[in-house]
Amino acid sequence: DADVTQTPRNRITKTGKRIMLECSQTKGHDRMYWYRQDPGLGLRLIYYSFDVKDINKGEISDGYSVSRQAQAKFSLSLESAIPNQTALYFCATSAGEGEQYFGPGTRLTVT
Amino acid sequence: GESVGLHLPTLSVQEGDNSIINCAYSNSASDYFIWYKQESGKGPQFIIDIRSNMDKRQGQRVTVLLNKTVKHLSLQIAATQPGDSAVYFCAENSGGSNYKLTFGKGTLLTVNP
Secondary structure (H helix, E strand, O other): OOOEEEEOOEEEEOOOOOEEEEEEEOOOOOEEEEEEEEOOOEEEEEEEEEEOOEEEEOOOOOOEEEEEEEOOEEEEEEOOOOHHHOEEEEEEEEOOOOOOEEOOOEEEEEO | OOOEEOOOOEEEEEOOOOEEEEEEEOOOOOOEEEEEEEOOOOOOEEEEEEEOOOOEEEOOOEEEEEEOOOOEEEEEEOOOOHHHOEEEEEEEEOOHHHOOEEEOOOEEEEEEO
């Protein structure tokens, strides 16, 4: 089984809808991250969490919120989706110093 | 502002050749660097990392070189194979102990058989 899983893998939604992307990890890491990937822009950090009680904004947090339900779970919500939030979303985890482990991604399309 | 960038957005090589992917960074305080490989439809996968107290680090068929004087990072892939075709990202930790990574925009490596 994959160490970092994301659901759903693909989602099409309409403008104004609320949507939640979920991430689970079995690596036992304290740190979890949400990134957005757009063509030509690389990966940009949306939110990150260093433990269950710690939530921090990244460089592009506007229009997003997160919830750290447990050490293993970190959810990303779009309260009112808009077309320019169409992108590939990745969750990642890390133990602290060093590499981040990425999930397979969620492809989100907002029409 | 500080950023991580790549010299070449695309690189095409013949199978068996060596590949070199370059990355420029501008934050002199960055102390840790990673190279990731991303295949189509998948998440980024760790290749190799290097800390700022090192100039070179070798893995299996890959070598990362760090030149702090000119703020340059490179990934060398020996005997490139078709399975190496992917987008390669460099990332730097400019967040100190927070270990927040800033990613470059990526280089697409295509290996021709």
